[in-house]
Amino acid sequence: MHDAPTDVLTEAYPEDEYFADLLRVTGGETTEALARLVIRESTRANAWMRSYGVRFQPSLGGTLHLGRTNAFFLGGGKALMNTYYAAAEARGIRVLYNAEVTQLQLCNGKFESGQILLHGQPAEFRAKVLVVASGGFESNLEWLEEAWGPAARNFLIRGTPYNRGRVLKLLLSQGAEQVGDPTQCHAVAIDGRAPKFDGGIVTRLDCVPLGIVVNAHAQRFYDEGEDLWPKRYAIWGRLVAQQPDQIAYSIIDSKVLGRFMPSVFPAISAASIGELSASLGLPAEKFEATVREFNQAVRPGRFDHQILDGCRTDGLTPPKSHWAQPIDTPPFYGYPLRPGITFTYLGVRVNERAEVAGFSNIFAAGEIMAGNVVGKGYLAGLGMTIGSVFGRIAGREAALAAAR
C-alpha cells in the first residue's frame, strides 16, 4: 500500500482499496485484522527492506497494469534472498545450509527441541523460541494427490523441489490449528511444456485475455476477459486443473502479437484454424465451431489491451467481457496450458504477533501462514508482502519472547 507516488510506484494504492481487492479475490476467505495489518505494514516493510540493502525497480517492461500496485525487486527473488543472507552474515548470524528439519518436540504448548539432517547427518537443536518459515507443500506430489486426486499428477511445480511441507505437517499433527483448505493454492496456467519443477517465471503466459482458451474437447470454459490480468492470472491454474486431463490451449491470432511478454517456448503456429487443431491435437470440427461461434458473438468496439475496453461477446456462454476480437487473422497461434503451482495456502493459524495458535514460543512467517490472509484467490505480489510483513513481525516477537 502507498498513499502517494514513490520512486518505483505511481499514484496511490490506499488501504481500503487494497482490502476491497483482497476481499473480492478471496471471497471473504481472509482474516480481516491480519489482512489489514499486512496492508498497513507493507509501507513500513518497504523501508525496512531497503535498510538491509534490498533494492526495487519500476514494474518490468511488458507487464501490464502493475505500475501502481507492485514494486519489483531489482534482480528478482534470488537477489532479494542473497541480500538478506549477506545482511545476516554481516551481523554475525550463522546460517546452516543443507539442513532439513525432521522432527519437532512440542510439550505443553511449547517447542523444546528438534532434529535435523545436516548434510545428511542427524543432529539435534534446542532453542527458547522457534520461528517457522518453511513454506508450503507444493513439491510434495503425494500430498497434492491426497487433496486433488489423480489430477495432481498433471500439475507442474513452479519452484524448488524441496518445498515438501515437512514442518507444516509436524505442526499440524501435533495440535497446531489448521487454516485453509489443502486444495487452495496459487495456481497459474503456465506453458504446458515447462519442466516438472523450478520452471519459474519464464513459463508464464500472459496471452490468455487476448484470445480464447479451450480444453481438450475444444470447448471454452471461462470468461477470458473477466478482469485485468494481474487480478485474474492466479485463478487460471485452478480452472485448467478442473478440465479433462488438466490441459487447455490459449488461442490467439497474429493481431495481438507483441502485446504480451514473450514466453520462453515458441508458440505453435498454423496458417488456418483447421491446421492449428491438428498441431494441437484438438477435434477439428468442434474447434472450428468454437472459434466460429466466438467470432460471431463478438460485438464491435475499440480494442485496447491496456484498459478494461468493454469489447465483449453477446449471447455466448461463457461470455468474454473484455478484449474480445474475432480470431481471424492468420497465422494462428496456440500455447498449451497446464496448472503451475506456485505456493499452497494450507497453513497454521497465527495471531497478529505471528504466534502459532496454541504455542507460546513458536512463530510463523511466509507461506506456512499465508492462508490466514489469503484463503483462496490471489493479488499480484501478495505472497511477498505477507512474507515480508510477517517475517519482520515473527522475528521481532520471537526476540521479545526469548528475552522474557
Place this chain on the structure above:
Amino acid sequence: MTICNACRYCEGFCDVFPAMERRLEFSAADINYLANLCHNCAECYYACQYAPPHEFAVNVPQVFAEIRAQSYQKYAWPKYVRVNAWMAVAVGLIVVAGLAGARTAANANFYGVIPHDVMIATFGLAAVLIISVHIMGLLRFWRESGEKRPALPVLLRAARDVLSLKNLDSHGAGCTYPDERHSQARRRFHHFTFYGFLLCFASTTVAAIYHFTGRIAPYPYLSLPVALGTLGGIGLLIGPAGLYGLKRRRDINIVDTQQDGMDLSFLVLLFLTSLTGLLLLVLRQSAAMGMLLRIHLAIVLGLFLTLPYGKFVHGIYRSAALVRSVLETARGEH
C-alpha cells in the same frame, strides 16, 4: 536470451537487458553488440534463478565474455594475430637498440641516446598505424550495427557512460566483482588505469608542444608535462596492480579464462611502462639513464604493438556499443 526476455527481472541492472528486450530475434550482429555492451559485472548471474545448477544453466556474463573475444578477432584489421607481449617487448628492445646504437649520454639528455627526430619518427609511425587499425575495427563494428553516424548529443551522453563506467556502478552499490558482494573496487581501479593512461597521453602531447615551441626536455619536476606524467604514472601503477589483485580473487564462473593471457599482458605492460617511466624520471641524472631509457621505450613500443590485438580494444567496442545503446534508448525503442 529467450529466457532473459521472458523473465526480465534483470532489466534494472545495466544497459544490456533493456537492449535485449528491444529485440525478439537476435542476429549475430545483435549478439556481438550485446556482448560488447556487457561490462562483465555479473550481477545478473548471481541474481539468476536459472543459473547453474538449474537445468537451463543460464550464465550471461561468461557467454558474453566468450563472444566478445571472438568479436575482437572478427573486427580486427588486418586479420587478427595473436601478439605475444614478450615477443612485442623483444621487438621493441631490438628496435630501440638499433636506434640507440652504443650512444651514451648524461644529465638527462634523452636525445643524446636517441635523437629526437628518430624517436618522433619511430613512435609517430607506430601511433599512426595503431590508430588506423583501431579506426578500421571501429568502422567494421559500426557498419555491422547498421546505424547511421550518431549526433553530438548522443556521443556526449555515451561519453558520460564511458567515462563514469555507469554500468559498473549498479545504482551506487558497485558491481559484484570480484565476488558476489557489491563493491566499487573494480570501477575505481579501472578509473585509476584509464585516467592514468589519459594523463600520460596528455603529458606526451604537452611535451611535444613544448618541444616545437623551443622548450627542450628535460623538464623540471614541477613542469606541466612531468607533473601530468607523474600523476598518470602513479595511476598506472595503482590501477593495473589493483585490477590484477581483484582478478586473482574473482569468481571464475563468470569469466572466460581463455582471455587471462590477454588481460594479464595488458596489465603488466601498463604497469611496467609506468614503473620504468617513473624510474627514468627519478634516475635521469644518473649513469643508468641510457639503459633505463632503452628499456622504457622498448616496453612502450611493445605496449603499442599489442594494443590492436589485446585487451585495449575492449574500450573501443564497448564505447561504440554504448553509443548504440544511447541511440536506441533515445529512439524510444523501449
